[in-house]
Amino acid sequence: MTVKSYDRWDHLDALEAEAIFIFREVAAEREKPVLLFSGGKDSIVLLRLAEKAFRPARFPFPVMHVDTGHNFDEVVAFRDARMRELNERLIVASVQKSIDDGRVSEDTGPRASRNRLQTTTLLDAIQEHGFDACFGGARRDEERARAKERIFSFRDDFGQWDPKNQRPELWSLYNGRVKKGEHLRVFPISNWTEMDVYQYIKREGLEIPSIYFAHEREVFARDGMIYAVTPFITRASDEKPFRETVRFRTVGDATCTGAVRSTARTIDEIIDEVSASRVTERGATRADDRFSEAAMEDRKREGYF
């Protein structure tokens, strides 16, 4: 154990304290919370914050991964290793199973993605397990609709978000009350930026999946973005693969997550790169936000993360 005195705090201490407070409020006020884990940097930070909130006891909730079946191998390997290390319970909700059960039907063609199908799998799992609060790693700086969302965000019986009728959220007096069948989405790192997340990863010495660091891989270009060549994406005949040194700024479904050209091989180099970047992480790498001016708002209304 290290011994410290905290007479001064910096922005990371303040953000951490707020997030820990949020975790504990939900644990105290809801019967069956769950932590949604994607394997990405934001949910890796959530796991560390949950440790800070509840250790030396175990988490008072399980961890759930909504698995599209179209993941990067490195991310699944990372997930399993991290869960073993934490000795916490992992639930895997499978989009493949939703497809096999006929709950959703899969798009075909070169633009097919399972990203949107995750909503059904997630809502089904929430219902099956009776979860009444889901921790998510969404941040308000990511996207315009998210910038508007409460930290404790209410979902009705259909899992829907009503952005025009959000509960007032005053001070840190979070209202965690829901009726049976309704649930909350709770975002402990709402006020963190991409930079805060990397600085925290550095400060805490957290491991992140290798695809966040620059590496050489086979890619192809589409709509001004670079995608990894994977068995899950069908390339058009003019989408020729080539080798490039890249890294990923977000880790989502492989079919809609683009890479950026980068030489950042350490966390410090990533921080330098993010400092100099003139494009947001979702703008640079997420095809799923490009459908319309309100793509995220529409998906969130339906119950997306």
Add this chain to the structure above:
Amino acid sequence: MNGHSAMSMLRFSTAGSVDDGKSTLIGRLLFDAKGIFEDQLAHVEEASRRRGFDRTELALLTDGLRAEREQGITIDVAYRYFATPKRKFIIADTPGHVQYTRNMVTGASTADVALVLVDARNGVVEQSRRHATLSTMLGIPELVVCVNKMDLVGWSRERFDEIVAEFSALAKKIGARGVRYVPISALHGDNVVQKSDKSPWYDGPALLEWLETVDVASRAATGPARFAVQWVIRPQSDSFHDYRAYAGQIASGTFAVGDEITVLPAGITTTITHIDLHTTAIERASAPLSVAIRLKHDVDISRGDLFVPTASPTQVGNELRARLCWMAQKTLTPRSTWALKHTTRWAKAIVTGLESKLDVATLDAVHEPPSFTLNDLGTITLKTSVPLAFDSYADNRTTGSFILVDEATNATVAAGMIEP
């Protein structure tokens, strides 16, 4: 922005109508501090073109909801982030329209600084009046009046002084102290990030310069220590057989190992033996840290209990007098009952009296109104089902605040601030 250095954090709220240049001001701060990115800007430019505007409408940057873009108004708070080498900033950009007061209060409740925009041509209008009143009522420590569009009044010192006089009269009436005034042109950037040579008569700092240096963080850290128990950590494992810690966030002041504390409302006195934060043992911890506290004696403590220094306790009781912001369609009447959340404790509350409500237009009090309706501000008395350990809101924003919740719908219907 330097990503490596330790920074402090400041939360500020903005309000005013789009016409006051609020979005332009936020856009200016974000641009100059690199809080806006090329893809976001491209998106706003594209959306502005599609709507047939002849200039880039920066309001589209913060008005993130479909309904807001369709109607051209701000409905709900948007949070925006930027950082300078000195500070991380969180902007709560709040709506100015009266029907969205609840959303303005949401954004303002956590702010350290409130920026009120006034159009130099129009002076203090209804929306700036409402925002200033709410900000003062919410106890935001610093109020800054940005007198905007100074370029359109020829940087007239006389016009600026008139507005200062007009606002000072309002500030006096609502009890706002330490108000600052900055003459700016958000459009041209004068006195926003850097001092302008157009206002040689203004001897204060540029807005951002002041935001970077104003000291608000230390306020919560001083004053009597307060810590509400959120959660009890009991591992029930062999290696931590007897471990029992009380988890929570320090609301104010400092706690140290060895301090004698009293647990309220029960009044039990004991001593702090450990302060834990994950694997770190802490000797002294100040607000706003979230920690876990272990005590010398095995006493009955649960969620909602408050730790205070034995020498400086809070008041304890079940009768409160409070200022209230009513935020529901349903009316508030005497004898109505609600769920009340104060720190980490839920109780039932019955309204014992409606003392007065405020006419925001005249700032006069209406005594003993029959009810409160949506967006009314006023003073009430209530009684709670269990005793609460509380301070006045003026002394402590955490132990002095509460919310009321409708037990039928679970909607949050009121923000309450306890009066001394």
